[in-house]
Amino acid sequence: MPAITLMVNGRRRTVDALPDTPLLWVLRDELKLKGTKYSCGMSECGACTVHLDGAPVRSCVTPVSMAANRSVTTIEALATTKDARLLALQAAWIADEVPQCGYCQPGMLLQAAGLLAKNAHPSDAEIERWMAGNLCRCGTYSRIKRAIRRAAGTEAATQTTEAGHD
Numbered sequence: 001m002p003a004i005t006l007m008v009n010g011r012r013r014t015v016d017a018l019p020d021t022p023l024l025w026v027l028r029d030e031l032k033l034k035g036t037k038y039s040c041g042m043s044e045c046g047a048c049t050v051h052l053d054g055a056p057v058r059s060c061v062t063p064v065s066m067a068a069n070r071s072v073t074t075i076e077a078l079a080t081t082k083d084a085r086l087l088a089l090q091a092a093w094i095a096d097e098v099p100q101c102g103y104c105q106p107g108m109l110l111q112a113a114g115l116l117a118k119n120a121h122p123s124d125a126e127i128e129r130w131m132a133g134n135l136c137r138c139g140t141y142s143r144i145k146r147a148i149r150r151a152a153g154t155e156a157a158t159q160t161t162e163a164g165h166d
Contacts, residue, residue, distance in 0.1 A: 006067045008033070009077040019065035023057075024048045026064045027074060035075035035106045046134030049107035050074050056114035075106035078113075085116055085151070092150035100138035108134050112148050121152050 001016040008031060015030045027033045027050070036059055039047035043058040050059045051073035052066070078086055089112055099105050108131070115122055115130040122130065127148050136144065 004064055004068050006064070006069065007071045009072070009074055015064070017064050020063045022060050023050070023052075023062040023064050023067050023072070024059035026067075027059060027072070033074050033076055037103055037106055039103070044133075044135075045104070046107040046111055047104050049110045049134065051110055051114060054114075054117060056111050073110070075110060078109065085120070086113055089113055089116060089147070089151040092147040096143045096147040096150060098140055098143045098147050100140055104134065104136045104138075108136065108144060112144070112151070115148065116152060121154055122148070124149075 001018055003014050003016055004019070004026075005012060005014045007013070008027070013031060015026050017026050017030065024036060024038060027036050028038070036050055037047040038060060039045045041060050043061040046058065048058055048060040049056050051057070051071075052062065053071050054073070078090060081087060089109065093099070093105075093109065098108075111131055111134045115127065119126060124145065127145050131141075131144060131148075
């Protein structure tokens, strides 16, 4: 098998993998980064979302060869981030009690982080459009939207319109 080098969470990593091996399996099985979840395997649910050069991608359908010599960020990187925007997102996730079962959360957080990197103050419509490909079996969509608004600093303006709604 060929050696493929990628930068994962700021560390240079070399793996022996076939070029068409899904990035998800390299992260989970070769690099032991279990935070990225497998769910549908068809890019339909978003549980496997990671960042590739800062942009959200579905790792279940992204060949590891596409990540060669590029930067991959997984949910594990959020634990050590010093990025104020990502810290605000994590704090909002906790404040709004977003997780229930938690299975979709790594993908949700990385998808939301991608949105805030692209647009620091998204509208509700932009949040809904950006997050539409990430599924939550527990149905915490209103909490997710509220947490993104909180992280973006736009929660106060919409908080009264959703009081009591979840």
